[in-house]
Amino acid sequence: MSSVTPRRAAALCALLALAALAPESAPAATFVVDDTSTLPYDTNLPMRWRDSAATGGRQMSSEIEGATVVTLRLNLQPWLNRNGRVYLALPQQPIGVVNVEWSTQGRMLPGKLQSGQRTLVYAGPIRSPFLEDTFSVRVVADGRRVDIAQRLNFQFEIDVD
Amino acid sequence: MIRDVTRNAAGSAGRLRISARAARIAIALAVAATLADASAWVLTINPGARGAFLQVGVGSYSGFHNSGGTPLDNATVNTVSVAVPAAQVGRGVAQGMTSNSTQAISFYDGFTVCTPPTQVYVGGWVRRPGSGPGSGVLSVTSPASLTSGAQTIPFTQISWTSTALGNPAADIPAGTFTGGTQALRTIAANTWVENCLTFSYANTAVAAAGTYTGQVVYTLVVP
Numbered sequence: 580m581s582s583v584t585p586r587r588a589a590a591l592c593a594l595l596a597l598a599a600l601a602p603e604s605a606p607a608a609t610f611v612v613d614d615t616s617t618l619p620y621d622t623n624l625p626m627r628w629r630d631s632a633a634t635g636g637r638q639m640s641s642e643i644e645g646a647t648v649v650t651l652r653l654n655l656q657p658w659l660n661r662n663g664r665v666y667l668a669l670p671q672q673p674i675g676v677v678n679v680e681w682s683t684q685g686r687m688l689p690g691k692l693q694s695g696q697r698t699l700v701y702a703g704p705i706r707s708p709f710l711e712d713t714f715s716v717r718v719v720a721d722g723r724r725v726d727i728a729q730r731l732n733f734q735f736e737i738d739v740d
Numbered sequence: 741m742i743r744d745v746t747r748n749a750a751g752s753a754g755r756l757r758i759s760a761r762a763a764r765i766a767i768a769l770a771v772a773a774t775l776a777d778a779s780a781w782v783l784t785i786n787p788g789a790r791g792a793f794l795q796v797g798v799g800s801y802s803g804f805h806n807s808g809g810t811p812l813d814n815a816t817v818n819t820v821s822v823a824v825p826a827a828q829v830g831r832g833v834a835q836g837m838t839s840n841s842t843q844a845i846s847f848y849d850g851f852t853v854c855t856p857p858t859q860v861y862v863g864g865w866v867r868r869p870g871s872g873p874g875s876g877v878l879s880v881t882s883p884a885s886l887t888s889g890a891q892t893i894p895f896t897q898i899s900w901t902s903t904a905l906g907n908p909a910a911d912i913p914a915g916t917f918t919g920g921t922q923a924l925r926t927i928a929a930n931t932w933v934e935n936c937l938t939f940s941y942a943n944t945a946v947a948a949a950g951t952y953t954g955q956v957v958y959t960l961v962v963p
Contacts, residue, residue: 600944610901614780614781617781620781621782621784622780622783622784623781623784623786624783624784624785624786625783625786626786626787626788627788627789628788628791628867628930630788630807630808631805631806631848631932636847637907637931637932637933638930639805639865639867639928639930639931639932641929641930643785643787643869644786645785645786647783649781651781657901661961672894672954677785682830685849685915716783718783718785720785722787722788722930723868723869723870723929724870724871725785725786725787725788725870726787726821726869726870726871727787727870728784728786728787729784729785730780730782730783730784731783731785732779732780732781732783733780733781733782733783734781734783735781
């Protein structure tokens with residue numbers, strides 16, 4: 580083990596201290612947003628086979644789709660008076676690619692995403708503790724891979740400056 | 741290594757290390773609290789419904805499939821017939837049959853596929869969620885004979901050809917009734933199969949005058 584001088588030791592300790600404090604003062608960090616006030620919070624979505632894709636022939640679509648309306652309420656209290664970017668994320672799914680598309684009432688951004696991705700729904704200063712909007716959501720999945728009910732656990736994430 | 745540093749460091753450095761550890765713990769608790777509070781908004785998607793559709797002759801659909809239409813029940817049983825001139829009976833000259841079907845279009849998209857009454861539309865599809873075996877089996881069952889009182893004509897006297905306008909390869913093969921159940925083809929999940937059948941009477945059997953009738957039943961079985 581190499582020897583360490585007292586001055587160097589002090590400097591190392593100071594660096595360690597700064598490193599330990601770093602997460603709290605990092606210029607940008609991602610956090611999971613509390614969305615437990617969303618209504619309905621757990622939606623059971625009936626799915627129907629999509630109309631045939633325009634692929635010619637007599638092939639019928641193997642995709643299923645469903646739609647619902649949900650009032651999202653995000654608790655941004657921890658980041659009040661900071662600038663942030665809020666994303667809607669959906670992890671990769673065992674049933675393959677799931678496509679999600681939504682429109683909003685204007686408080687948040689409309690958009691779409693594929694499972695395994697995240698999409699920006701809000702960017703700017705956080706001036707109120709809650710960010711709320713009504714989403715009209717449409718989900719499309721491969722019906723050949725959905726033989727039992729599948730829970731899609733969406734997540735809102737925030738990047739704060 | 742950190743222990744060595746502490747042992748050799750000045751008192752202030754030791755206090756820094758302690759405060760750093762405290763900060764680390766505090767941050768860890770804060771993150772844990774955030775994760776505990778936040779949980780995922782959930783949408784539970786359900787499998788698409790199992791389903792099958794079979795149409796022989798005239799059928800019903802709410803609109804067309806490619807624009808959101810869905811199947812409707814139709815109890816019509818169409819008739820295919822031929823009147824064999826007395827001079828021709830049993831001479832082996834095949835007699836074309838005609839039907840009372842009026843079904844010309846496909847409910848897939850409204851395209852005209854058949855020319856009734858000569859042709860009889862036969863089509864169907866299978867829907868099945870999941871990745872398991874999804875094919876349906878289309879079959880037809882015919883009785884042994886057409887009957888007129890006690891008189892009979894073997895059902896094997898009746899054959900069909902198969903075609904569809906705009907579809908050069910027949911989905912349903914041509915054939916001859918066997919007087920039993922015969923498989924016509926499998927229908928893969930999410931595929932619309934359709935053809936127009938043209939029936940003919942072989943006319944090789946000498947039969948007494950009369951009206952001979954029999955009914956065949958088409959069946960689509962989904963696993």
